[in-house]
Amino acid sequence: MKILIADDELLVRRSIRMFLTDLGVRPDDMVETGDGFGLVEAIGGSHFDLALVDIRMPGMDGLEAVRRARETAGETDFYILSGFDDFKYAQEAIRLGVKDYILKPVRRADLEKIVENTISALEQRRALLLENLNLATAALLNIPGYTAHFPVPCRPVLIADDAPAQPFSVSELLAVDNDRITVIAHRDGGYVLLFLFETPEYPGYCREYLKDLAERYQSGHTLVEGRKFRDGTCWEEDYKRMRTLACLRSACGGRRLYPRTCLPPVDSRDFLPVCRCCETCLETYGKSDYAGFTLACEALLKSLEPVRQSHPGRAGNISRYLAEAFGLKDQSPEGLKSGLLMAAATFSASSKDFQYEEITAYIDRHYAEDLSLTGLAGMYGLSPNYFSTLFKKKAGCNFIHYLTSLRIAESKRLLLETNLTIREIAERVGYYSASFFIRSFKKAEEITPSEYRRKG
Incomplete structure (x- = not known):
C-alpha cells in the first residue's frame, strides 16, 4: 500500500509518518510533499492507494489539489486533514469524493481506522481481481485457442521439482505477505505454473520478484521464465517451449533459472x-506411487542405455541429476538401479506412523514463530508432500489454514483483553507486518481488528 502525505508542516508529516510506520506501513511506501502542486505532480507520476491532505498549503490549497489530482488519481482514497472545523470545507470535500474530513491534531486512532478502511477496500478490489484472473488463467490452460485480455501484463513462470522429497509448496508461497505483486498459481501435471501480475503501485516489480524466486527456490527446483504478454496470442507456443525446457532439465541442467530467451x-x-x-520417476515418487515409480524406473534405465552411446554427455547429466534428486552415491547403471529400488522402499511408511497429536501440540506451542510445512516435515522425517497429505487427512484442513486459525484466535483474545496496539498484537501472533495481519484478520473474520475490538 502506497501512501501520500501532503502537509506544509514538517512536524505534522513526521508525526503521521511515525504513526503509520508503527502501524506496519513500510517507510519506502510513504511519500511526502509540502504543497498542493507537489501532490498533483506525485499522483500524476505514480499510483497511491491513500492520500492524507492538509487543506491550508502554500501555492495551492488541499481541496484544489484534490480536484486536479482526481483526473489521474484512479482509485486513490483521499482524506482531508484540517485544523478548521468549517462546514463549507467539509461540504466541498464531500463533493470531491473525499472519504472523510479529519480534524487536527490527527490522533493515532484516526490513522489506524483510515489505514484499516483503506486495506479493507483494497482487499475487496483484490478479491474480485483474483477471482477474474483465476478464471482467465484457468481458461488459458484448459481451452485451446483461448485469448486472454489482462488489465496489466502477465509474466508466467514454470516451476519443476528437482528434489522429489521437497516439492514446491504453493500454499507457503502465497502465505507470504507481498502486496507488491499479484500471483495466480495453477498445477499442470507435475509442474506449478505461476502467473505474475504487477500492481499499479509497483511497476517493474516482476523482475525483482522473479530474481527473489530464483534465489529462494532454485536449490531444489528448476524455474523457466515465460515471455510477457497481455492478450495470450503467443501463449500456447511459448508455454510449449517452457514445458519442453522443464522436461529437458535432467539432461540440460536442473536447479537453475531458464530465461525467457532460452530455446531447447x-x-x-x-x-x-x-x-x-x-x-515420471520424480512425479510418481512425489505421489508415493510404488507401482508407478517402479515401472517408471525400469523404463528410464532401459531408455537411458542407448543415450549413453549416442549422447554420452547428456546421459552423464541425467545420471548426475538422478543421483542428486534421490541422494544416490553410485551413478553407474547398476548403481542407479539399486539406488532407485532403495528409494522405492521409503514408500513403506504408513499413516499409522504419523505423530499427529505430537505435531499439533508443537504447532500450538510455536505458532507465533516462523513455522513452515517443509521445516515441520523435516523434523519428523517425512517428505513435505506426504506430510501435507496426512496432516490434511487428520486435521480436516491444510497446514496453513490450521496455523492461521491459531494466530487469529489468539489475536482476538489479545484485542479484547489487552490494550496492545495492532502492530504489537500482529508481532505476538507471528505476523511481521501489521498490514498483512489486518488483511488476514479481515479475510478470516470479515471485519478489521479495530472493528472487532470496538464491538467486543
Whole structure:
C-alpha cells in the first residue's frame, strides 16, 4: 500500500509518518510533499492507494489539489486533514469524493481506522481481481485457442521439482505477505505454473520478484521464465517451449533459472524420451506411487542405455541429476538401479506412523514463530508432500489454514483483553507486518481488528 502525505508542516508529516510506520506501513511506501502542486505532480507520476491532505498549503490549497489530482488519481482514497472545523470545507470535500474530513491534531486512532478502511477496500478490489484472473488463467490452460485480455501484463513462470522429497509448496508461497505483486498459481501435471501480475503501485516489480524466486527456490527446483504478454496470442507456443525446457532439465541442467530467451537444444528430440521417463520417476515418487515409480524406473534405465552411446554427455547429466534428486552415491547403471529400488522402499511408511497429536501440540506451542510445512516435515522425517497429505487427512484442513486459525484466535483474545496496539498484537501472533495481519484478520473474520475490538 502506497501512501501520500501532503502537509506544509514538517512536524505534522513526521508525526503521521511515525504513526503509520508503527502501524506496519513500510517507510519506502510513504511519500511526502509540502504543497498542493507537489501532490498533483506525485499522483500524476505514480499510483497511491491513500492520500492524507492538509487543506491550508502554500501555492495551492488541499481541496484544489484534490480536484486536479482526481483526473489521474484512479482509485486513490483521499482524506482531508484540517485544523478548521468549517462546514463549507467539509461540504466541498464531500463533493470531491473525499472519504472523510479529519480534524487536527490527527490522533493515532484516526490513522489506524483510515489505514484499516483503506486495506479493507483494497482487499475487496483484490478479491474480485483474483477471482477474474483465476478464471482467465484457468481458461488459458484448459481451452485451446483461448485469448486472454489482462488489465496489466502477465509474466508466467514454470516451476519443476528437482528434489522429489521437497516439492514446491504453493500454499507457503502465497502465505507470504507481498502486496507488491499479484500471483495466480495453477498445477499442470507435475509442474506449478505461476502467473505474475504487477500492481499499479509497483511497476517493474516482476523482475525483482522473479530474481527473489530464483534465489529462494532454485536449490531444489528448476524455474523457466515465460515471455510477457497481455492478450495470450503467443501463449500456447511459448508455454510449449517452457514445458519442453522443464522436461529437458535432467539432461540440460536442473536447479537453475531458464530465461525467457532460452530455446531447447536442436538435438533435444534424441534424448527427450528418456527425460520424460525421468520426469515420471520424480512425479510418481512425489505421489508415493510404488507401482508407478517402479515401472517408471525400469523404463528410464532401459531408455537411458542407448543415450549413453549416442549422447554420452547428456546421459552423464541425467545420471548426475538422478543421483542428486534421490541422494544416490553410485551413478553407474547398476548403481542407479539399486539406488532407485532403495528409494522405492521409503514408500513403506504408513499413516499409522504419523505423530499427529505430537505435531499439533508443537504447532500450538510455536505458532507465533516462523513455522513452515517443509521445516515441520523435516523434523519428523517425512517428505513435505506426504506430510501435507496426512496432516490434511487428520486435521480436516491444510497446514496453513490450521496455523492461521491459531494466530487469529489468539489475536482476538489479545484485542479484547489487552490494550496492545495492532502492530504489537500482529508481532505476538507471528505476523511481521501489521498490514498483512489486518488483511488476514479481515479475510478470516470479515471485519478489521479495530472493528472487532470496538464491538467486543
